[in-house]
Amino acid sequence: MRWPRVVAAARPSSRYWAPDTRVRATAAREALRKRSRGRCEGCGGSATDYSHRRTVSIRDEHQWCPCNALHLCRTCHRWAHDNPEQARERGWHVSRYENNPGTVPAVTIAGRFILDCEGGGSHLPGVGANR
Ligand SMILES: [Zn+2]
Numbered sequence: 001m002r003w004p005r006v007v008a009a010a011r012p013s014s015r016y017w018a019p020d021t022r023v024r025a026t027a028a029r030e031a032l033r034k035r036s037r038g039r040c041e042g043c044g045g046s047a048t049d050y051s052h053r054r055t056v057s058i059r060d061e062h063q064w065c066p067c068n069a070l071h072l073c074r075t076c077h078r079w080a081h082d083n084p085e086q087a088r089e090r091g092w093h094v095s096r097y098e099n100n101p102g103t104v105p106a107v108t109i110a111g112r113f114i115l116d117c118e119g120g121g122s123h124l125p126g127v128g129a130n131r
């Protein structure tokens with residue numbers, strides 16, 4: 001099906017990587033490293049991966065934002081992709097229809113957290129992850 005003209009014009013090119021997106025991605029990566037102190041937020045191992053909670057394809061102010069990310073090791077990152085239901089339950093994955101990923105608690109090795117957009121987190125009652 002051909003896209004209607006207006007929709008086609010509004011449709012972002014998947015190749016296009018806006019300069020401000022690059023800047024925000026860099027800032028988000030840095031904030032995430034500070035939040036995690038380099039430790040995997042799933043298991044406490046060595047963190048290597050910037051893992052999006054809500055798919056990166058949603059382009060809004062939280063696309064590249066610490067509230068929408070977990071710093072994971074490769075094993076935990078892969079686990080999340082291989083176990084989507086459990087990943088959803090612990091807030092590692094958030095629905096693409098969630099406007100504000102930060103409102104969904106994330107279960108990490110250190111407990112349950114509400115992750116803010118500045119790279120901080122508020123601890124909530126409940127048990128942490130023990131994969
Ligand atoms: Zn891990």
Ligand SMILES: [Zn+2]
Nearest residue numbers: 062065067117
């Ligand atoms: Zn955010």
